[in-house]
Amino acid sequence: MALMLEKEPDDEVLTYDQVAETIIDLGNRMLAEDESADILEVASGIMAGAVQFWLYSRQPCKDPFCDVCADISTAERRLTALLQETHVLIEESDYYCSANDVITGTA
Numbered sequence: 472m473a474l475m476l477e478k479e480p481d482d483e484v485l486t487y488d489q490v491a492e493t494i495i496d497l498g499n500r501m502l503a504e505d506e507s508a509d510i511l512e513v514a515s516g517i518m519a520g521a522v523q524f525w526l527y528s529r530q531p532c533k534d535p536f537c538d539v540c541a542d543i544s545t546a547e548r549r550l551t552a553l554l555q556e557t558h559v560l561i562e563e564s565d566y567y568c569s570a571n572d573v574i575t576g577t578a
Contacts, residue, residue: 498513526549529553531543
């Protein structure tokens, strides 16, 4: 089953920030609408969907020698690309460091 985005001719093209904000709003709305919802399950479900869509969008073309697709030409290369992008996003996040983090090695 392929993930597809249906686009109406007059729909606005969503930018990176708009998509991220929409996903955050979705998580917040789900938690607000269902007090019994587990924030960890909501977050993991959102991440699962995002990973599936990301992988779908990174499928290589049929040319095994395509230079454009070289970095995503195998499952392992796609995983590496996903982890690299995720690492950057995590480090840029306001939530990367927490006041409750356990800090080791301080004197």
